[in-house]
Amino acid sequence: METVKNFTDVLLDGDQDKAWEVVMNEVDKGTSTEDIFYGLLTPAMVEIGQKWQENEISVADEHLATTTCDFTLARYKHEVLLPRIQKKPQDQGRALFFCVEKEEHDLGIRMIAQIFEENGYKVRLMGANLPVEFVLTMAVNWEPDVIGMSASMLKQGERVPSYIQRLMERFEQTELLIGGRFLSLPDQLLDKADDSKMTIIQEGSELSAWMAARVEGGK
Incomplete structure (x- = not known):
């Protein structure tokens, strides 16, 4: 390469x-x-x-x-x-992606969205800087199977636990993926989040493994 x-x-x-x-x-x-x-x-x-x-x-x-x-x-x-x-069915489920409020760096989440599309998911990508209320509204209307969020710097990453709480209170069966550079920072604040309701994605191999496990488990 x-x-x-x-x-x-x-x-x-x-x-x-x-x-x-x-x-x-x-x-x-x-x-x-x-x-x-x-x-x-x-x-x-x-x-x-x-x-x-x-x-x-x-x-x-x-x-x-x-x-x-x-x-x-x-x-x-x-x-x-x-x-x-266009040559394969989009039958793996629905996936909704966004960056948390004040997060303007959406390149990573756009890559993830494209990977999901290639792997047979119907995708809605809401992009950068999205307050949680708008995420909830979209998710209620569209009913995704997977919700993915991203944050880059610690200041934006601090918002992630509240997003997790709000989303999981409303969508108990929805799988939640968390990604972004803030996860590599020593002060990231996910230690109190319910890890049974989310998956942290820091490397591409982790996303590939998650997708493979979901297929093996029948979604």
Whole structure:
């Protein structure tokens, strides 16, 4: 696979055509969606975030790279995934995804949503910065089997336990997935959450394992 460093440089250059070429090279080699997302796009964006935090790049550089990655992900959905999705039934259930209130970084949750679609789920993606009341309203109307939420920084991660409580009080049978960079922070606050009602996803392999177990268990 193209090195993360090379792909990072492509994103920082804002070269949409080159970014797409790199991704399509992987598709042509048979690289899975999960490996492209977790092995290329995600680590490249993490590296870019670290460069910004360490003042190695400007906020303008970070925004250009993010926009280029957003373009690549959107194009992947329409040119690669949609033909695959149209050839298989979406019969694995309904999945609803969002980022908690004040969380503007939704790249990760969009990748997750695409992986779910490729694996036969009907998906609704509500994106960034969603107050819990709007999540509840959508979930009541749509009745998802799975609800996934994401937060990046600790400040946004602090909201997650209250989301868990509100959602699980209303949807006792719904599976809840929690992800985002805040989970890697030492002060993340999920120790009091009911882990029998949720699954924490920090690595791509954990999501793959969760999906496999759900299929084996008959959803």
